[in-house]
Amino acid sequence: MSGGLPKALPSTGPHSLRDMPHPLAGSSSEEAVGGDSTPSPDLLTARSFGDKDLILPNGGTPAGTSSPASSSSLLNRLQLDDDIDGETRDLFVTVDDPKKHVCTMETYITYRITTKSTRVEFDLPEYSVRRRYQDFDWLRSKLEESQPTHLIPPLPEKFVVKGVVDRFSEEFVETRRKALDKFLKRITDHPVLSFNEHFNVFLTAKDLNAYKKQGMALLSRVGESVKHVTGGYKLRSRPLEFAAIGEYLDTFALKLGTIDRIAQRIIKEEIEYLVELREYGPVYSTWSALEGELAEPLEGVSACIGNCSTALEELTDDMTEDFLPVLREYILYSDSMKSVLKKRDQVQAEYEAKLEAVALRKEDRPKVPSDVEKCQDRMECFNADLKADMERWQNNKRQDFRQLLMGMADKNIQYYEKCLMAWESIIPLLQEKQEAK
Amino acid sequence: MEQAAPDLERPLQPAPLEPLGHPDAGPEAAVGEEAEGAPDEEGPGDRTMTENNFCLKKIEISVSEAEKRTGRNAMNMQETYTAYLVETRSVEHIDGPSVLTDSLWRRYSEFELLRNYLLVYYPHIVVPPLPEKRAEFVWHKLSADNMDPDFVERRRIGLENFLLRVASHPILCRDKIFYLFLTQEGNWKEIVNETGFQLKADSRLKALNATFRVKNPDKRFTELKHYSDELQSVISHLLRVRARVADRLYGVYKVHGNYGRVFSEWSAIEKEMGDGLQSAGHHMDVAVCRKHELMQYDLEMAAQDLASKKQQCEELATGTVRTFSLKGMTTKLFGQETPEQRESRIKVLEEQISEGEQQLKAKNLEGREFVKNAWADIERFKEQKNRDLKEALISYAVMQISMCKKGIQVWTNAKECFSKM
Numbered sequence: 001m002s003g004g005l006p007k008a009l010p011s012t013g014p015h016s017l018r019d020m021p022h023p024l025a026g027s028s029s030e031e032a033v034g035g036d037s038t039p040s041p042d043l044l045t046a047r048s049f050g051d052k053d054l055i056l057p058n059g060g061t062p063a064g065t066s067s068p069a070s071s072s073s074l075l076n077r078l079q080l081d082d083d084i085d086g087e088t089r090d091l092f093v094t095v096d097d098p099k100k101h102v103c104t105m106e107t108y109i110t111y112r113i114t115t116k117s118t119r120v121e122f123d124l125p126e127y128s129v130r131r132r133y134q135d136f137d138w139l140r141s142k143l144e145e146s147q148p149t150h151l152i153p154p155l156p157e158k159f160v161v162k163g164v165v166d167r168f169s170e171e172f173v174e175t176r177r178k179a180l181d182k183f184l185k186r187i188t189d190h191p192v193l194s195f196n197e198h199f200n201v202f203l204t205a206k207d208l209n210a211y212k213k214q215g216m217a218l219l220s221r222v223g224e225s226v227k228h229v230t231g232g233y234k235l236r237s238r239p240l241e242f243a244a245i246g247e248y249l250d251t252f253a254l255k256l257g258t259i260d261r262i263a264q265r266i267i268k269e270e271i272e273y274l275v276e277l278r279e280y281g282p283v284y285s286t287w288s289a290l291e292g293e294l295a296e297p298l299e300g301v302s303a304c305i306g307n308c309s310t311a312l313e314e315l316t317d318d319m320t321e322d323f324l325p326v327l328r329e330y331i332l333y334s335d336s337m338k339s340v341l342k343k344r345d346q347v348q349a350e351y352e353a354k355l356e357a358v359a360l361r362k363e364d365r366p367k368v369p370s371d372v373e374k375c376q377d378r379m380e381c382f383n384a385d386l387k388a389d390m391e392r393w394q395n396n397k398r399q400d401f402r403q404l405l406m407g408m409a410d411k412n413i414q415y416y417e418k419c420l421m422a423w424e425s426i427i428p429l430l431q432e433k434q435e436a437k
Numbered sequence: 438m439e440q441a442a443p444d445l446e447r448p449l450q451p452a453p454l455e456p457l458g459h460p461d462a463g464p465e466a467a468v469g470e471e472a473e474g475a476p477d478e479e480g481p482g483d484r485t486m487t488e489n490n491f492c493l494k495k496i497e498i499s500v501s502e503a504e505k506r507t508g509r510n511a512m513n514m515q516e517t518y519t520a521y522l523v524e525t526r527s528v529e530h531i532d533g534p535s536v537l538t539d540s541l542w543r544r545y546s547e548f549e550l551l552r553n554y555l556l557v558y559y560p561h562i563v564v565p566p567l568p569e570k571r572a573e574f575v576w577h578k579l580s581a582d583n584m585d586p587d588f589v590e591r592r593r594i595g596l597e598n599f600l601l602r603v604a605s606h607p608i609l610c611r612d613k614i615f616y617l618f619l620t621q622e623g624n625w626k627e628i629v630n631e632t633g634f635q636l637k638a639d640s641r642l643k644a645l646n647a648t649f650r651v652k653n654p655d656k657r658f659t660e661l662k663h664y665s666d667e668l669q670s671v672i673s674h675l676l677r678v679r680a681r682v683a684d685r686l687y688g689v690y691k692v693h694g695n696y697g698r699v700f701s702e703w704s705a706i707e708k709e710m711g712d713g714l715q716s717a718g719h720h721m722d723v724a725v726c727r728k729h730e731l732m733q734y735d736l737e738m739a740a741q742d743l744a745s746k747k748q749q750c751e752e753l754a755t756g757t758v759r760t761f762s763l764k765g766m767t768t769k770l771f772g773q774e775t776p777e778q779r780e781s782r783i784k785v786l787e788e789q790i791s792e793g794e795q796q797l798k799a800k801n802l803e804g805r806e807f808v809k810n811a812w813a814d815i816e817r818f819k820e821q822k823n824r825d826l827k828e829a830l831i832s833y834a835v836m837q838i839s840m841c842k843k844g845i846q847v848w849t850n851a852k853e854c855f856s857k858m
Contacts, residue, residue: 273685409852
């Protein structure tokens with residue numbers, strides 16, 4: 001863990017972090033869980049700043065800086081985004097190793113977060129911390145606060161009905177782990193969000209709770225300014241492209257909802273089918289016990305049906321654990337995206353209202369007052385960020401669903417192949433005696 | 438008991454074993470009839486249906502069509518029923534063309550009548566089963582509707598199988614009533630009823646319903662009865678669960694269909710396996726065992742009868758009373774019989790003894806013959822059953838395999854579509 005003072009490094013990275021003393025300076029409190037594996041104390045690895053300068057996407061400047069996001073810099077962003085893939089990736093985050101903690105007040109699960117990075121924002125090349133769900137939840141709120149113009153990935157659902165789902169069952173924990181891993185990876189892949197200070201602390205801090213208590217210490221300017229939008233402004237009309245996005249998201253969420261319902265229904269039917277199969281197979285065994293010549297073939301049929309039952313159970317488990325959660329994640333994603341759209345509307349509404357107010361004042365000022373100018377900046381940054389994020393989102397969504405649906409097809413194919421093998425293996429069993437005659 | 442109508446075109450199996458106690462029943466009649474009917478063409482180990490069955494070589498039977506009919510029943514009420522077309526073809530040479538020789542319509546109740554007749558007249562033979570009367574093991578939530586086309590179709594196949602099995606049975610195929618069933622549409626019912634088999638059936642039924650405790654049951658038959666009871670229970674359980682399994686599977690596929698754009702609709706309906714399994718359930722005729730028990734009971738009765746008569750004879754001759762009896766007491770109290778009286782009594786008793794001994798011999802022989810024939814038929818049936826079941830299981834497996842292959846194909850196609858996303 002980085003315990004030393006931040007070094008003054010030449011960097012064009014986010015300024016705010018560099019300007020503040022590292023939150024962990026001198027901190028010695030342990031985490032709730034002991035036994036964190038501390039990374040090897042390789043303090044400094046050579047970093048080629050030259051390279052970094054080239055690949056740095058947008059400098060991670062929060063949208064709240066005074067320079068307006070011109071179309072050329074937006075273009076820069078989009079071009080450089082593509083370079084992030086593959087070899088140029090410099091940040092890797094993984095969520096694994098869930099562990100249960102039993103305390104007097106409560107029982108909960110923590111997950112190990114492993115970070116490997118060559119970025120200057122990280123003092124060490126490698127970190128390993130443990131986090132629980134509420135830490136992720138905190139991170140997400142912070143991101144929403146500090147990066148309101150961006151689409152923040154969704155978290156798996158927070159609340160589970162206590163009697164119905166076992167929060168500590170292996171399947172539930174594993175499903176959640178995968179979703180949390182996806183969450184962090186999405187942030188990692190985002191050119192702006194991945195440089196967010198809260199994200200950095202989340203990945204590196206030994207005592208996150210202490211940092212949390214520091215409260216609004218690192219609130220970015222945009223966060224503050226956006227918070228000041230009281231929401232009393234009403235937008236006259238949404239620009240076409242954002243209206244289109246809004247409509248798309250509405251329909252998308254609807255379709256996903258239907259698919260989710262169908263998938264759940266299928267799983268339910270398959271489980272009921274499984275129940276019958278589990279009764280069906282053993283009857284052949286019972287019958288086999290009565291027979292002489294037919295005993296072996298009948299026992300074979302019973303075993304065959306048993307194998308098919310097991311295969312079916314694996315299929316329904318996979319669907320429940322891998323397919324449904326991703327659907328739900330995307331429904332949550334589109335919900336949060338819609339609220340970002342609304343926030344954008346708010347910013348535009350404020351700008352338009354203020355602009356109108358100025359016009360109505362009929363003052364003979366050639367220069368537009370600075371606060372109206374700021375509103376315009378905000379709006380244009382928002383629009384740019386949102387558009388860039390939408391495009392990125394569409395791409396990722398396509399890949400995610402391609403993978404998801406191919407995976408579903410694969411699981412079904414494997415199920416049928418297992419059954420096929422089982423049934424094909426008993427045919428010789430049924431035929432051989434006849435030929436021996 | 439009356440015989441069937443005298444016009445004989447094909448060798449008729451004469452009315453078999455008379456009910457017990459019938460004065461006409463004699464050892465010669467019993468033995469002779471069995472000898473005539475004994476299928477000696479069944480060589481050692483050769484019990485296949487296809488060979489040595491001149492019946493199948495000569496004719497082909499099919500139940501080719503089903504038709505809805507309306508008519509008036511016995512109570513002059515309108516009813517709807519299904520009639521089945523039974524066609525018989527004769528084949529002159531092997532691989533030669535078949536010529537349609539007979540064609541008539543029969544309804545299910547007539548099949549039932551034929552079967553009941555065969556049951557009564559061939560008590561030692563396992564008579565093939567009929568398809569179920571009502572749609573008992575329904576799936577896809579169909580109502581138990583006898584007019585449902587699927588049900589009618591399954592029944593048609595079952596009826597055809599029934600006729601083919603009777604025709605390929607070495608003994609049953611030669612029955613006159615069976616022949617008339619295939620060839621004479623009108624008046625057939627009356628002819629069957631004229632055989633009076635129903636009275637026989639009634640008396641047999643009454644005898645069967647009494648609970649017998651056989652003292653020395655043939656172990657083979659006891660085991661067989663036990664087996665058939667268990668088998669019946671297992672098979673009906675199997676069919677019930679299978680119907681539910683089919684139902685659920687159908688439900689799973691149906692819901693998949695809702696996916697619309699990404700899945701093609703699929704439905705699985707089982708036809709062949711259903712019939713094979715249902716028949717197996719009916720197969721084992723418990724009556725065969727019960728009739729054997731009946732025989733043994735009579736044997737023991739006769740033996741007991743004889744024993745007591747012998748004892749009586751002895752007592753009279755020696756004048757001693759082995760067991761206390763009122764008769765013995767009265768002679769002691771009221772004097773003995775005259776020697777003449779005693780002589781005549783002894784003579785009568787001796788006659789009765791010899792008669793009883795003969796009866797016992799006959800019953801014993803009858804019993805052994807019955808057991809031998811019944812067991813032969815059971816062996817034949819067992820092998821047929823094993824063959825049929827294996828075939829049914831193979832075709833079930835084949836169907837499952839084809840379903841799996843289709844599933845693989847559907848999802849592979851889907852996967853390819855997804856990969857192009």
